Amino acid sequence: MPIHHFQKFKKSFLKDRTSIYPYDDRISYLGALAIEKIGGKAVPLPSDVPYEFWDAERLEGRGILSMRHAALLSGIGSMGKNTLVINAKFGNMINIGAILTNLELPSDPLAEDLCIKNCRLCLDNCPQQDLDGHTVDQKLCRTYTYTTNARGFSICQCNRCRIVCPRANGLN
Numbered sequence: 708m709p710i711h712h713f714q715k716f717k718k719s720f721l722k723d724r725t726s727i728y729p730y731d732d733r734i735s736y737l738g739a740l741a742i743e744k745i746g747g748k749a750v751p752l753p754s755d756v757p758y759e760f761w762d763a764e765r766l767e768g769r770g771i772l773s774m775r776h777a778a779l780l781s782g783i784g785s786m787g788k789n790t791l792v793i794n795a796k797f798g799n800m801i802n803i804g805a806i807l808t809n810l811e812l813p814s815d816p817l818a819e820d821l822c823i824k825n826c827r828l829c830l831d832n833c834p835q836q837d838l839d840g841h842t843v844d845q846k847l848c849r850t851y852t853y854t855t856n857a858r859g860f861s862i863c864q865c866n867r868c869r870i871v872c873p874r875a876n877g878l879n
């Protein structure tokens with residue numbers, strides 16, 4: 708998302724569950740079309756649902772691809788203890804999209820670790836205490852975070868682990 712749009716709509720970006728991901732998916736789709744135009748094969752992957760795996764009892768899902776791990780390996784950023792990817796310029800306020808392709812593309816070098824060594828702000832501020840520094844207890848996070856507002860729209864009511872991070876907006 709262009710940064711001036713993001714600054715203007717940050718509050719709704721954080722709460723939104725329904726219109727941001729189609730926006731991401733559209734960028735991946737356009738990227739895939741661009742790859743096919745130059746002769747490659749390309750499949751855009753969904754940035755949120757559908758899941759590849761779902762455990763209804765533990766409310767635990769996995770995407771077709773873990774975009775955070777793909778982002779780490781492609782040099783976009785490093786992983787914070789809140790499990791979110793931190794980019795040097797945009798912090799953890801990035802959403803990630805992915806395209807599978809048969810083009811052989813050179814990778815960027817891995818990014819430097821931006822998570823602050825002795826910091827625990829995200830862990831200590833999570834209202835559900837569902838973060839352990841490596842992973843997240845999805846059931847605890849989901850049941851607290853995802854809800855509907857008075858008008859029936861699906862919203863994210865918690866982003867504490869994202870907002871409290873001193874790297875939330877990058878190094879600037």
Ligand code: B12
Pocket residue numbers: 731753754755756768769770771772773774775776777789790791792793799800801802803804841842843844845848849852863865866868869
């Ligand atoms: C399921 C899901 C959730 C779940 C689980 C989150 C999670 N951290 O995995 C819940 C509902 C809790 C969630 C919440 C949120 N989510 Co979410 N979510 C996803 C989704 C759809 C799949 C992630 C997944 O498969 N997780 C399961 C596995 C991979 O995670 P794990 O068990 O922690 O993995 C550990 C091990 O299994 C192992 N491992 C597993 N796979 C691999 C692969 C490799 C190569 C390696 C080395 C290791 C490894 O290492 C991991 C760390 O210990 C992704 C989109 C996508 N397709 O990636 C978005 C995504 C991760 N979510 C995102 C966001 C923004 C959020 C929220 C901020 C939104 C909100 N307020 O609801 C919160 C943040 C909560 C948090 N601290 O994670 C963004 C993250 C952007 C960023 N900057 O990193 C993503 C990437 C969506 C996107 N397209 O941008 N989400």
Ligand code: SF4
Pocket residue numbers: 832833834835836837838843847848849851852865866867868869
């Ligand atoms: S979104 Fe909220 S409940 Fe979920 S891990 Fe982050 S701080 Fe905890």
Ligand code: SF4
Pocket residue numbers: 786787788789821822823826827828829830871872873874
């Ligand atoms: S709040 Fe602190 S510990 Fe958590 S991801 Fe940000 S820098 Fe790392």
